[in-house]
Amino acid sequence: MILGRDEANKALRAQHGQRGTQARRAAAASVIGTTIEWYDFFLYNTAAALIFPAVFFPESSSYAGAMQSFATYAVGFAARPVGAAIFGYWGDRIGRKTTLIITLLLMGIASGVIGVLPGTDSIGIVAPIMLVVLRLIQGIAVGGEWSGSVLLAMEWGDQRKRGLLASFAQMGVPMGLVLGTGGMTLLSALLPAESFTSWGWRIPFLASLVLVAVGLVIRLRILETPMFAAVVAERRTSSKPVTDAVKHHWREILLSAGLRFSEQMPFYLFTSFVLVYAVEERDLSKTFVLNAVLVAAAIELATIPLFSRLSDSIGRKRVYLSGAILVGALAFPYFAVLKDGSALAIFLIVIASMIPHAMQYGPQAALIGESFPTHLRYGGAGLGYQLASVFAGGPAPLLATWLLHSTGTPFSISAYIVFSAVVTVVCVIVLPDRSRADITDDNVYARTPGKHRTSS
Template identity: 45%
Template structure:
């Protein structure tokens, strides 16, 4: 029987756009990013609760928290390195093989974090080993995100790139729910002494179980049609990073993309990481209700990310993302005063509004938006560079910056709110400055794969 040449097939003739295959691809990207974000966010939660006391002890609790958040930031410094390394590998040998490597590295590093002795047990070697493992986490997630979203975007049928690209983004919500949920559950069923002594380690050991599940699913997925077409056309770039920066269009998109992401990274790390330490350490609120608030926000996030992705297909990812930049500032102006009331109910509502309801308007269409800034030949490198290099100042430094601004304001919120206005304005301007003619809306080597 003659096969339709316009249909993408694997080496055995399987239709890669068959609904069953598409569900397999989407589930693999969702599970994969869930594992990666679960591992990565465990550190963020532990940084403000456990690590600041057990690995960075100090007579001044502010100093201990700052040091702990500094190591949190180091993970984001390592992410661009991972983005460049695995971006190059992904553009040269494919998305699938690269994603298997990143998942293994991430899982092993997280598991070993749960095995580390504390400062009281081995002294300064404890924070040193913690930093090394945090750097490995950063390198792994630096290569994971770009490949995961490209698996979805490059498999997407015409007119559904933003929706498909939002599916791996949902892994952030699931990973955050699992990470904070496990912390909250163990904190509720265990005494504080037991949890602080060894209970927190269980959350890190669970990573191995998730990694095994993720690998089983991921290994069953085929390479993306766009990359296979690029390979058959013999148009793979030998040096994707050089190609990306030498072309004036992709170089401009690279810089504007990093600026566009600033407020997105600030918003997420404010509500998913900083708010926990702020509510418990500064406001003296109980830890468990705030963790439950972040969990509730993650549930809303899970539901609304694909909604925002679908809106991106209808109104373009760029316009929906621009609206999200405005919403991020509005959220800060509303939610921070709600936390300041020290009411647990209002604090939870504020976090849910900021993180669960308004933040998805940036995160949902983000994958398709950034993927459209680069051609297939250097797309893995390009999207990873935009996301991971901007992550240094947009994400990794946020808890550190906000802690410092809070201290400088004597516990007031005016400097933090001003920071949100600044980052929101810059991101909105960069988003709107990205020209439609400079976006690669469809894959140039689109799906003309023949068997």
């Protein structure tokens, strides 16, 4: 089962007369869809730090509760490569559009159910078990969402601006963080602490169902990308796209995962672990820390497209390496301020930590997407991107909590961040820069066989 010939031909015709309109719709569908997905995901992250230890692990100590809550958080990351493989297969078989509709529905339904899930006091051990299952579903959905959203905008738009266009999907992260964290911040400020913990935190999860409906309307109005439509028309689709991507592009998959270390791992420390550390170690209010993260995310709405457009001019790798080096340089000053700085200094360092993240996260979508040929791009890019979640993003808050507890100093976490920067720098140097390559030409990809398995 693949994209129908009629729909493929319709997309090919549209690239001549309606390309501008479709490119704008694809960009909108990309950013709005990923905003909804990440809104749901960051809601969970914030709740894992502030709410879930009390609701789902009430008998645990503060340390054990945080560890258990962050463990369920890590489960979602472990599920991401699974989602990348499942939806990577379908994305390179039936097309980007249909696959993205499915991932959006999965994420929305899982988040809505979390919003009505009773706590451990009501249904016992079933509650945390259900929480883990729903987190798995969220992770699978996000695992399949990213590469499709990137390709939707990148494959429809002006190829001279691939860095900027691919970054529309990346914009969903700060927008989702602003909406998800902003919703939690507003409710925690307006409601008494007891009401927020008992029922107030559920409202943003239920609101995601409304956002999903909006996202579906937008995604249903776009056509398949002309690049993938051409693959279908020329009968160049692979019958085993994920297997072929691993077989012929395993180096690119591993390097794509490695280059994410200094982007993803520190990001989840700077937006999730910081909530626990600043509240428990420095006795700052939840609302104060959430506001700092909220402002930092809002600034990224400007810096992500800025650095992405810069990568179109001077190359992805130059911008990306600058961001990775800056993350390593910031690691020890960040925790020095968090440990001993004033409230104002902490607020400012949280904001500053998002600058090097944007320098990497903006160009990252095109850098990874350009590393794979069209007929294997959904699965290959998705696997590379999401594999990092298992080793970098997912374990980060869990390992940071353990390091702090074991060593007694936050500077052990700084060393962890420096290690991630070294991994990234090496991987970026080794990965080819295809910023100006014609990614519709399979000859650009040296390890891609000349003959492709045709559709069945």
